Amino acid sequence: xKAFTAHRGLVGPMxxxxxxxxxxxxxxxxxxxxxxxxxxxxxDELRYMDEGQPGADCSNRPVNPDFPLNFPRFKGxxxxxxxxxxxxxxxxxxxxxxxxDYGFNAVIAPSYADIFYNNCFKNGLLPVILTEEQVDIxxxxxxxxxGYQLSIDLPAQxxxxxxxxxxxxxxxxxxKECLLNGLDEIGLTLKEADAxxxxxxxxxxxxxxxxxxxx
Amino acid sequence: MAGKTLYxxxxxxxxxxxxxxxxxxxxxxxxxxxEVTSPQAFEGLRLADRKPWRLDTNIATPDHNISTDKTxxxxxxxxxxxxxxxxxxxxxxxxxxLYGIKEYKINEMGQGIVHVMGPELGATMPGMTVVCGxxxxxxxxxxxxxxxxxxxxxxxxxxxxxxxxAKKMKNMRVTVDGTVGAGVTPKDVVLAIxxxxxxxxxxxxxxxFAGSVFRDMSIEGRMTVCNMAIEAGxxxxxxxxxxxxxxxxxxRQFVPKGxxxxxxxxxxxxxxxxxxxxxxxxxxxHADEIAPQVTWGTxxxxxxxxxxxxxxxxxxSNDEQRKGLERALxxxxxxxxxxxxxxxxxxxxxxxxxxxxxxxxxxxxxxxKGRQVASSVKQVLIVPGSQMVKAQAEAEGLxxxxxxxxxxxxxxxxxxxxxxxxxxxxxxxxxxxTSNRNFEGRQGNGGRTHxxxxxxxxxxxxxxxxxxxxxxxxxxx
Numbered sequence: 001x002k003a004f005t006a007h008r009g010l011v012g013p014m015x016x017x018x019x020x021x022x023x024x025x026x027x028x029x030x031x032x033x034x035x036x037x038x039x040x041x042x043x044d045e046l047r048y049m050d051e052g053q054p055g056a057d058c059s060n061r062p063v064n065p066d067f068p069l070n071f072p073r074f075k076g077x078x079x080x081x082x083x084x085x086x087x088x089x090x091x092x093x094x095x096x097x098x099x100x101d102y103g104f105n106a107v108i109a110p111s112y113a114d115i116f117y118n119n120c121f122k123n124g125l126l127p128v129i130l131t132e133e134q135v136d137i138x139x140x141x142x143x144x145x146x147g148y149q150l151s152i153d154l155p156a157q158x159x160x161x162x163x164x165x166x167x168x169x170x171x172x173x174x175x176k177e178c179l180l181n182g183l184d185e186i187g188l189t190l191k192e193a194d195a196x197x198x199x200x201x202x203x204x205x206x207x208x209x210x211x212x213x214x215x
Numbered sequence: 216m217a218g219k220t221l222y223x224x225x226x227x228x229x230x231x232x233x234x235x236x237x238x239x240x241x242x243x244x245x246x247x248x249x250e251v252t253s254p255q256a257f258e259g260l261r262l263a264d265r266k267p268w269r270l271d272t273n274i275a276t277p278d279h280n281i282s283t284d285k286t287x288x289x290x291x292x293x294x295x296x297x298x299x300x301x302x303x304x305x306x307x308x309x310x311x312x313l314y315g316i317k318e319y320k321i322n323e324m325g326q327g328i329v330h331v332m333g334p335e336l337g338a339t340m341p342g343m344t345v346v347c348g349x350x351x352x353x354x355x356x357x358x359x360x361x362x363x364x365x366x367x368x369x370x371x372x373x374x375x376x377x378x379x380x381a382k383k384m385k386n387m388r389v390t391v392d393g394t395v396g397a398g399v400t401p402k403d404v405v406l407a408i409x410x411x412x413x414x415x416x417x418x419x420x421x422x423x424f425a426g427s428v429f430r431d432m433s434i435e436g437r438m439t440v441c442n443m444a445i446e447a448g449x450x451x452x453x454x455x456x457x458x459x460x461x462x463x464x465x466x467r468q469f470v471p472k473g474x475x476x477x478x479x480x481x482x483x484x485x486x487x488x489x490x491x492x493x494x495x496x497x498x499x500x501h502a503d504e505i506a507p508q509v510t511w512g513t514x515x516x517x518x519x520x521x522x523x524x525x526x527x528x529x530x531x532s533n534d535e536q537r538k539g540l541e542r543a544l545x546x547x548x549x550x551x552x553x554x555x556x557x558x559x560x561x562x563x564x565x566x567x568x569x570x571x572x573x574x575x576x577x578x579x580x581x582x583x584k585g586r587q588v589a590s591s592v593k594q595v596l597i598v599p600g601s602q603m604v605k606a607q608a609e610a611e612g613l614x615x616x617x618x619x620x621x622x623x624x625x626x627x628x629x630x631x632x633x634x635x636x637x638x639x640x641x642x643x644x645x646x647x648x649t650s651n652r653n654f655e656g657r658q659g660n661g662g663r664t665h666x667x668x669x670x671x672x673x674x675x676x677x678x679x680x681x682x683x684x685x686x687x688x689x690x691x692x
Contacts, residue, residue, distance in 0.1 A: 016538075016539070016542070017535065017539060018414055018415070018514050018539075020514075020652075020654045022633075022652070022654045022655070022656060022657050023654065023655060023656070026656055026660070027633045027634060027635045027657075028635065030251050030252075030279075030280075030635065031251070031280055031297075031299040031300050031302075031303050031635065032299070032303075033254035033255065033258070033302060033303055033306050034255065035255045035258075035367075045655065045656045045660055051660045054299050055299065084415065085414060085415040085418070085448070088414060088415065088448065089350065089445075089652060089654060090349075090350050090633075090652075091252070091348060091349055091350040091364035091365060091366055092251075092252065092366075093252070093255075093348075093366035093367040093368060096366075111415065111418065113415070113418065113448060114418055114419060114448070114450050115350055115363075115364055115365070115366060115445075115450060118365075118366065118369075119366035119368065122366060122368035122369070123368070172236070172237060172238065172382060173236040173237060173238075174234065174236045174237065174238035174380065177236070184263075185368075185372060185380060186263070186265070186371065186372050186375045186376060187263075188380075189240065189372065189375075189376040189378055189380065190375070190376055192231065192232055192240055192378075195231055195232050195240070196231055196240075196242070196268075196376065196377060196378055199231045199242055200242075200377075203242070206482075207342070207479070207482065208471075208475060208478075209340070209470070209471035209475050209478075209479050210244050210340075210343065211271060212271050213271065213338075213469040213470075213471070214271045214272070214273070214274055214317050214338060214469055215271060215317065
């Protein structure tokens with residue numbers, strides 16, 4: 001997995017609460033059997049005026065001029081500023097894949113849906129949680145200043161603005177460690193193979209019906 | 216020391232290792248796979264030169280993107296009209312064949328929506344941890360399982376290790392006591408709960424549904440409720456074991472027999488929260504408060520009793536709520552203050568992992584019987600949740616009731632719940648739907664979804680607009 005340590009980049013907005021993963025990447029693009037290539041269809045229904053089709057070239061599609069991420073000033077944004085409960089709904093990992101493929105390295109929001117939040121860490125995408133007040137400050141600063149950038153430091157767990165705000169954020173130690181080092185989580189779990197086998201032996205003795213039924 | 220909740224017990228019995236950094240390794244008993252979220256996981260296994268840890272834990276079936284049209288289905292995978300979807304289903308078949316994973320293929324008896332198939336085959340049983348690359352996996356919690364959705368990276372993790380790295384959730388109990396009135400179904404109960412706590416109300420929690428309403432509810436009804444825990448933000452929804460749970464499981468294909476059955480039942484009967492267990496969050500509703508529910512907006516929390524009106528901007532307490540309401544009304548093409556019953560429907564969808572089981576089919580057929588779909592309604596899709604549900608419904612003659620009423624009787628799959636196949640709404644069309652999400656574009660680009668129970672959806676099909684099933688044409692419930 002891609003590691004994340006620190007990032008400084010242009011901030012782009014998604015200024016609404018409860019953005020669901022259907023909105024992040026609509027269902028027709030889930031037919032792909034690949035992990036990559038979802039960026040052009042990120043926020044497809046909001047971003048374009050026509051209906052997107054999987055595999056179709058997006059470069060000549062009519063774009064929605066009212067969708068903020070289409071504004072020239074937000075081109076190349078790599079930090080997505082969002083509102084509460086971002087990523088609710090479907091478990092599709094295609095949502096963080098699309099955000100990452102589009103060019104986002106981090107999302108900042110007051111809260112996330114659980115499955116989406118978890119999925120981000122598997123893909124080198126950092127979901128930062130700040131308070132609603134802090135997110136409001138960032139939205140205000142971003143709206144006031146073209147080319148608005150933020151600095152995110154994962155080891156220090158801070159978001160720093162050029163105006164001098166330093167906002168701390170929390171995240172689990174394990175997730176932080178995996179992201180910092182780009183660790184292969186499956187490889188880490190496989191180091192516990194003996195513990196897993198011990199558990200299975202003990203469980204098979206207690207609850208034998210859990211094993212062997214499906215063939 | 217306080218007693219344990221059902222969730223605590225399920226968690227403790229699957230703990231492989233507690234790490235010093237606060238994370239835990241949790242063992243997974245049952246892994247359910249489908250075509251959409253598994254191909255990249257199998258590919259990941261191959262790229263890392265890994266193999267599935269255990270085969271007898273996995274069970275697979277295609278459901279999300281397959282056609283529900285009989286002619287196309289009869290042609291099998293090779294006959295799938297959408298080439299991209301065909302490759303995805305073929306990839307599932309190939310992966311299952313390659314590794315020796317049990318799969319119910321596209322037209323095989325046993326195939327169905329993953330969350331209908333698992334319980335009906337007895338592949339999911341009380342006390343298990345159940346995961347699937349689908350957020351509605353909480354459905355299986357109706358059997359007192361610890362069941363939740365996972366992303367594709369975790370599908371790969373479970374395939375490779377039979378474990379997940381997890382952090383324990385908080386405990387929430389939602390208690391609904393009393394007796395629901397006629398015409399009020401499990402769907403109405405869960406929509407009312409979501410309306411009360413909001414779409415993020417259950418974030419970071421595992422919900423246990425408790426109280427007489429759930430005790431009185433059938434297992435299929437409990438599945439409808441647990442299914443939508445995620446629409447309240449909770450990955451996990453559960454109901455404790457009682458005699459109904461045991462009776463439901465008995466005799467199903469993968470459930471133990473003989474002495475092992477007796478042993479299992481003894482264990483399962485302990486899968487209830489202790490009397491002195493403490494929950495981090497408690498929510499209480501009373502059955503009397505709950506009328507048939509309908510969503511009017513673009514989030515499941517935007518829900519109201521069918522007798523109510525669409526909210527108005529004046530009623531909103533802050534700017535954020537006003538903005539959200541304004542956007543939802545614009546998308547839905549509705550006016551604040553408009554009566555819910557005045558909303559005309561263009562299409563009706565009865566199906567999905569929420570409401571496609573035999574009791575749902577019976578409830579819809581009871582309304583459709585002897586009636587006709589309104590001429591203004593373009594299409595009424597009745598999509599049974601599985602081959603077994605379809606066979607049972609046909610044995611009871613329900614298919615003939617639907618067809619006589621002018622409805623389409625289809626082949627099992629997820630269908631218009633997420634519109635990955637040809638079953639979808641056109642832009643601007645209103646749909647009375649028994650599915651679980653009314654997000655923008657969910658059932659088709661520009662489509663407008665109104666979530667409700669199967670009986671309410673069937674009534675809307677006949678009336679041509681949303682209608683209170685309790686007062687419908689002399690009463691049908």
